[in-house]
Amino acid sequence: xxxxxxxxxxxxxxxxxxxxxxxxxxxxxxxxxxxxxxxxxxxxxxxxxxxxxxxxxxxxxxxxxxxxxxxxxxxxxxxxxxxxxxxxxxxxxxxxxxxxxxxxxxxxxxxxxxxxxxxxxxxxxxxxxxxxxxxxxxxxxxxxxxxxxxxxxxxxxxxxxxxxxxxxxxxxxxxxxxxxxxxxxxxxxxxxxxxxxxxxxxxxxxxxxxxxxxxxxxxxxxxxxxxxxxxxxxxxxxxxxxxxxxxxxxxxxxxxxxxxxxxxxxxxxxxxxxxxxxxxxxxxxxxxxxxxxxxxxxxxxx
Amino acid sequence: xxxxxxxxxxxxxxxxxxxxxxxxxxxxxxxxxxxxxxxxxxxxxxxxxxxxxxxxxxxxxxxxxxxxxxxxxxxxxxxxxxxxxxxxxxxxxxxxxxxxxxxxxxxxxxxxxxxxxxxxxxxxxxxxxxxxxxxxxxxxxxxxxxxxxxxxxxxxxxxxxxxxxxxxxxxxxxxxxxxxxxxxxxxxxxxxxxxxxxxxxxxxxxxxxxxxxxxxxxxxxxxxxxxxxxxxxxxxxxxxxxxxxxxxxxxxxxxxxxxxxxxxxxxxxx
Numbered sequence: 001x002x003x004x005x006x007x008x009x010x011x012x013x014x015x016x017x018x019x020x021x022x023x024x025x026x027x028x029x030x031x032x033x034x035x036x037x038x039x040x041x042x043x044x045x046x047x048x049x050x051x052x053x054x055x056x057x058x059x060x061x062x063x064x065x066x067x068x069x070x071x072x073x074x075x076x077x078x079x080x081x082x083x084x085x086x087x088x089x090x091x092x093x094x095x096x097x098x099x100x101x102x103x104x105x106x107x108x109x110x111x112x113x114x115x116x117x118x119x120x121x122x123x124x125x126x127x128x129x130x131x132x133x134x135x136x137x138x139x140x141x142x143x144x145x146x147x148x149x150x151x152x153x154x155x156x157x158x159x160x161x162x163x164x165x166x167x168x169x170x171x172x173x174x175x176x177x178x179x180x181x182x183x184x185x186x187x188x189x190x191x192x193x194x195x196x197x198x199x200x201x202x203x204x205x206x207x208x209x210x211x212x213x214x215x216x217x218x219x220x221x222x223x224x225x226x227x228x229x230x231x232x233x234x235x236x237x238x239x240x241x242x243x244x245x246x247x248x249x250x251x252x253x254x255x256x257x258x259x260x261x262x263x264x265x266x267x268x269x270x271x272x273x274x275x276x277x278x279x280x281x282x283x284x285x286x287x288x289x290x291x292x293x294x295x296x297x298x299x300x301x302x
Numbered sequence: 303x304x305x306x307x308x309x310x311x312x313x314x315x316x317x318x319x320x321x322x323x324x325x326x327x328x329x330x331x332x333x334x335x336x337x338x339x340x341x342x343x344x345x346x347x348x349x350x351x352x353x354x355x356x357x358x359x360x361x362x363x364x365x366x367x368x369x370x371x372x373x374x375x376x377x378x379x380x381x382x383x384x385x386x387x388x389x390x391x392x393x394x395x396x397x398x399x400x401x402x403x404x405x406x407x408x409x410x411x412x413x414x415x416x417x418x419x420x421x422x423x424x425x426x427x428x429x430x431x432x433x434x435x436x437x438x439x440x441x442x443x444x445x446x447x448x449x450x451x452x453x454x455x456x457x458x459x460x461x462x463x464x465x466x467x468x469x470x471x472x473x474x475x476x477x478x479x480x481x482x483x484x485x486x487x488x489x490x491x492x493x494x495x496x497x498x499x500x501x502x503x504x505x506x507x508x509x510x511x512x513x514x515x516x517x518x519x520x521x522x523x524x525x526x527x528x529x530x531x532x533x534x535x536x537x538x539x540x541x542x543x544x545x546x547x548x549x550x551x552x553x554x555x556x557x558x559x560x561x562x563x564x565x566x567x568x569x570x571x572x
Contacts, residue, residue: 049571049572052411052414052415053414054410054411054414054415054571054572055571055572056569056571073419074417074418074419075417077414077415077416077417077418078417080415082411082412082415084408084411084412084415086408087408087412088407088408088409089409089412090316090407090409092316101308101312102412102413102416104304104305104308105305105308105309105413105416105417105418106305106416106417148412
């Protein structure tokens with residue numbers, strides 16, 4: 001497959017006076033786990049719904065595995081597994097009936113062994129599946145939603161807030177399912193608010209803000225943009241603060257025997273600046289994706 | 303096609319209780335009417351009954367009043383009784399608002415994220431309406447015949463089979479007509495309650511317009527707008543043929559409604 005898993009070109013979607021997505025360009029490679037981030041109303045779900053041809057773009061095009069999502073929607077959707085953000089099944093149907101109906105509506109077959117494996121990982125027993133969905137908790141509905149999205153083992157998985165409502169153990173099981181799918185070469189396009197989750201499972205992230213792509217980068221690169229926090233502990237109280245700190249360093253907190261420094265880039269210049277001071281220890285915190293992304297959410301740059 | 307069949311069978315499973323209940327109720331109503339007609343016939347009370355009815359009502363109904371005051375007339379009342387018409391048109395509204403209900407519930411997202419063309423959602427509704435109309439009208443006819451076989455007194459004049467069939471056909475087409483109108487409304491709505499309310503208000507307005515035109519001459523100029531204008535069971539009971547044009551109007555409204563539903567649903571954002 002030469003075509004990228006997802007290609008979005010100049011996509012815009014307008015709802016009356018509101019521009020939900022504004023000239024979005026994006027490409028997701030095959031086999032990639034892509035995190036699509038943004039605040040509520042940023043345009044994530046609108047973009048996902050265009051990919052599934054549930055809504056029609058005002059301008060631009062979207063392609064999945066080389067097929068136009070609008071003109072070849074059926075071929076696109078035959079290769080996609082979708083987990084909606086707000087999943088609502090018919091309450092009077094059982095879990096099994098729901099999974100069977102949704103499997104039959106697709107053109108791909110469901111391998112009973114694989115479905116069994118998914119159900120086992122999501123801890124949905126036969127007894128659970130015989131119950132009507134109105135008796136399910138939110139978490140159980142989410143688990144059933146995950147199974148229905150994965151059960152045909154599609155080439156592309158589009159997951160909207162996949163772990164919302166799952167307990168930590170189930171989140172762990174979901175990550176395992178995701179790793180397995182990715183190992184088999186499946187592409188995952190997931191939107192999420194949980195930054196630690198994105199940091200853990202995604203290769204690349206795209207951050208959408210007010211309908212435009214504010215950031216598109218590998219997770220590792222984004223982490224590099226983050227400022228590290230370095231805590232400097234002294235043998236005794238230090239009242240002499242260096243007149244000038246090197247560029248990219250900033251003292252954010254001063255205590256008699258401990259300074260907290262925000263550092264960007266290599267730590268060598270900081271160590272030089274501390275020369276001559278009675279330094280006892282240095283504690284360096286790993287940079288967090290959240291620190292960068294939150295600043296992007298707020299003003300568009302870190 | 304296979305997927306659409308599964309979608310249809312899923313819908314049929316969901317509505318089976320409603321359709322069965324409604325169909326058996328109208329069939330039961332036909333049997334009840336035969337029982338009523340039998341008791342009046344036995345008591346030879348049709349003439350007494352006609353004296354009880356006020357003059358203005360007799361004049362309003364014209365010759366159809368005489369036709370109604372008979373065993374045959376009472377048995378046929380079910381085909382144009384307001385409760386029966388209301389229930390069956392209500393059933394159509396319930397069935398035809400399924401697309402809006404599925405959008406509201408989010409089930410459409412799951413269904414149409416599969417390789418299923420949008421038009422199958424409307425085709426499913428059309429098939430469901432055709433099947434349920436056929437079934438409920440058939441059961442109503444069955445109720446009429448069952449009532450006559452079991453309960454009709456000797457010597458009573460039965461309605462002719464052709465009369466029952468044509469009344470059922472006319473009623474069935476009226477149901478399809480409202481099914482089509484509601485499907486068009488439903489295809490444009492996000493909520494079942496909105497689609498159902500709009501369709502119900504349209505039905506009520508059309509019924510009142512037709513009724514008004516019968517008693518108030520100025521309203522006759524716009525009465526053609528009401529589909530109920532093209533449902534004339536009393537004329538048929540009097541022996542007149544149902545005008546073919548009337549049947550075609552009802553079919554055309556149904557077809558136009560579904561055509562609009564296909565177009566709107568194919569173009570809209572879900």
